[in-house]
Amino acid sequence: VGCGICVRKCPFGAITITNLPEEIGAPVHRYGSNGFALYGLPIPVEGKVTGILGPNGIGKSTAVAILSGLLRPNLGKDATWDEVLERFAGSAIGDYLKKVAEKGVRTAYKPQYIDRIPKSYRGSVRELLKRTNERGELDALVDRLGLSHLLDREIDSLSGGELQRVAIAATAARDADFYFFDEISPYLDINQRILAARMLQDLASNKAVMVVEHDLALLDLLAESVHLAYGTPGAYGVITRPKGIRVGINQYLRGFLPEENVRIRSESIEFEVHAPRDEKDVPVLVEYGEFSKSYNGFELSAMPGVIRRSEVVGILGPNGIGKSTYIKILGGIEKPTNGRIDAKLKISYKPQYLKAESDVTVEALLRSITPDFDSSYYQSEFVKPLALDRLLDQSMTELSGGELQRVAIIACLSMDADLYLLDEPSAHLDVEQRMMAARVMRRFAESTERSVVVVDHDIYLIDMLSERLIVFEGKPGVRGIANPPCDMREGMNKFLSAIGITFRRDEDTKRPRVNKPGSKLDRAQREMGEYYYAL
Ligand code: ADP
Ligand code: ADP
Ligand code: MG
Numbered sequence: 095v096g097c098g099i100c101v102r103k104c105p106f107g108a109i110t111i112t113n114l115p116e117e118i119g120a121p122v123h124r125y126g127s128n129g130f131a132l133y134g135l136p137i138p139v140e141g142k143v144t145g146i147l148g149p150n151g152i153g154k155s156t157a158v159a160i161l162s163g164l165l166r167p168n169l170g171k172d173a174t175w176d177e178v179l180e181r182f183a184g185s186a187i188g189d190y191l192k193k194v195a196e197k198g199v200r201t202a203y204k205p206q207y208i209d210r211i212p213k214s215y216r217g218s219v220r221e222l223l224k225r226t227n228e229r230g231e232l233d234a235l236v237d238r239l240g241l242s243h244l245l246d247r248e249i250d251s252l253s254g255g256e257l258q259r260v261a262i263a264a265t266a267a268r269d270a271d272f273y274f275f276d277e278i279s280p281y282l283d284i285n286q287r288i289l290a291a292r293m294l295q296d297l298a299s300n301k302a303v304m305v306v307e308h309d310l311a312l313l314d315l316l317a318e319s320v321h322l323a324y325g326t327p328g329a330y331g332v333i334t335r336p337k338g339i340r341v342g343i344n345q346y347l348r349g350f351l352p353e354e355n356v357r358i359r360s361e362s363i364e365f366e367v368h369a370p371r372d373e374k375d376v377p378v379l380v381e382y383g384e385f386s387k388s389y390n391g392f393e394l395s396a397m398p399g400v401i402r403r404s405e406v407v408g409i410l411g412p413n414g415i416g417k418s419t420y421i422k423i424l425g426g427i428e429k430p431t432n433g434r435i436d437a438k439l440k441i442s443y444k445p446q447y448l449k450a451e452s453d454v455t456v457e458a459l460l461r462s463i464t465p466d467f468d469s470s471y472y473q474s475e476f477v478k479p480l481a482l483d484r485l486l487d488q489s490m491t492e493l494s495g496g497e498l499q500r501v502a503i504i505a506c507l508s509m510d511a512d513l514y515l516l517d518e519p520s521a522h523l524d525v526e527q528r529m530m531a532a533r534v535m536r537r538f539a540e541s542t543e544r545s546v547v548v549v550d551h552d553i554y555l556i557d558m559l560s561e562r563l564i565v566f567e568g569k570p571g572v573r574g575i576a577n578p579p580c581d582m583r584e585g586m587n588k589f590l591s592a593i594g595i596t597f598r599r600d601e602d603t604k605r606p607r608v609n610k611p612g613s614k615l616d617r618a619q620r621e622m623g624e625y626y627y628a629l
Contacts, residue, residue, distance in 0.1 A: 134333035138302035148323025153331035162201035202268035212250035228269035254281030369583035385433030399578030411566025416574030442509035446517035450490035495522035590625035
């Protein structure tokens with residue numbers, strides 16, 4: 095079911111990576127005398143979107159600081175610019191660094207954690223965007239990203255998805271030689287991800303655009319080539335030479351980089367080509383009737399459905415369609431306007447937007463939730479796979495977005511409950527962490543016979559994780575319809591036909607790849623009504 099290999103066979107050691115190959119030479123940069131070392135640099139190419147694919151803490155921001163002239167590379171010692179240019183002489187990156195050394199290169203940068211923007215900026219969307227409107231392209235960007243109705247809103251009143259699109263527009267509006275986007279997908283739904291991707295591709299028609307992205311289906315669609323980054327987060331990172339996007343993602347999923355002769359993971363990640371069969375004889379956890387919820391201007395109608403024991407149900411739908419409202423009602427956190435959920439279920443809920451409530455340490459928090467913290471089961475099923483062991487002594491308020499997300503996922507699964515509801519667990523996680531989180535949730539549901547419901551926009555994650563799907567339809571911000579849970583094939587077809595994209599299978603890894611709109615395969619699959627599981 096879903097990603098069979100990842101979920102069943104991929105060993106828990108997947109997060110630790112290889113030793114540094116000896117022939118790699120001196121680092122490009124090292125912090126302090128014994129700090130993090132970066133090997134290799136990505137190369138921005140005019141007229142192209144170049145991707146970077148790798149874990150967090152591997153030196154991507156360091157590389158960008160170097161490429162934008164904010165940080166002079168020290169070659170691991172105390173090198174001068176002359177020594178740096180000599181080392182890279184005759185290469186494309188050498189030519190680029192020469193420009194950086196001589197007059198500086200103009201850079202525009204979208205940071206990873208947009209949640210921090212409201213803390214450093216006060217004012218309206220219009221005022222913020224006006225300040226970055228250096229190319230005079232702002233109106234077009236606002237239009238393409240669907241921001242016109244937000245212009246008079248205060249920055250600190252925006253939802254995550256709105257803030258993300260404003261940040262993308264603000265960065266693209268600048269006049270620079272080199273644009274760097276540290277993730278575009280967090281908080282965006284699939285439609286918005288695709289719109290942002292097309293916008294970046296147009297920006298790259300005469301600029302160099304570089305993107306870090308952990309949504310692999312999106313990265314595949316967006317970038318022409320990709321640098322893979324591997325190493326030990328926090329200790330050292332190696333950035334490979336560019337690879338074609340298809341080959342690069344395939345190598346990453348396989349866990350082996352042939353040109354570099356490096357294994358970055360002990361097992362390959364693969365996808366099921368066929369939809370899993372819907373098993374009907376599993377005991378029911380909860381059967382609910384129709385219910386609805388009205389907010390001022392928004393109406394959610396949920397059709398009756400059944401959630402079974404020990405299954406993972408994925409939820410797909412655009413932003414503002416009522417997914418969060420729906421799971422809150424399912425969990426008894428919100429009351430429906432009409433209808434009710436009768437079952438007396440114990441619920442554990444991970445909200446979409448996370449905030450550390452107190453400055454207890456991660457370990458103290460987990461211990462306060464579960465008596466099993468010291469058991470080897472708890473350590474091997476929860477703590478190790480999401481690499482929480484390195485965070486245990488840290489205070490909750492010190493954690494980065496991705497760290498907080500990993501702790502919140504495990505905290506949610508650590509509660510004693512009947513039904514586990516997780517709203518967008520992939521936000522801020524890198525590719526390895528998403529796959530490990532998917533595996534942890536799946537194994538948890540199977541081994542404890544608990545039911546898990548997950549809202550997410552990452553199609554690969556939903557594919558790996560879910561046995562059935564709830565697909566939302568309607569008009570965002572106005573009306574949402576929650577369909578009953580259905581099997582994967584039906585759900586994917588319903589969801590993808592609504593947004594008008596089809597997936598083919600990569601011939602090597604069988605991973606799903608977005609078809610070019612109007613291509614032969616795209617047309618054939620639409621005709622057959624097979625948007626995801628066509629052969
Ligand atoms: P990424 O962008 O891939 O998440 P970064 O380039 O931000 O990674 O950081 C890579 C490593 O370098 C991290 O371990 C980080 O703590 C360390 N680091 C980043 N900036 C500095 C600095 N100014 N001084 C010392 N260490 C740093
Ligand atoms: P999704 O999770 O699919 O993005 P939500 O359930 O968060 O959607 O929201 C659906 C709609 O309901 C949105 O238009 C949102 O603004 C509105 N909404 C959500 N919660 C509230 C609330 N507490 N009060 C008023 N409106 C709300
Ligand atoms: Mg939501």
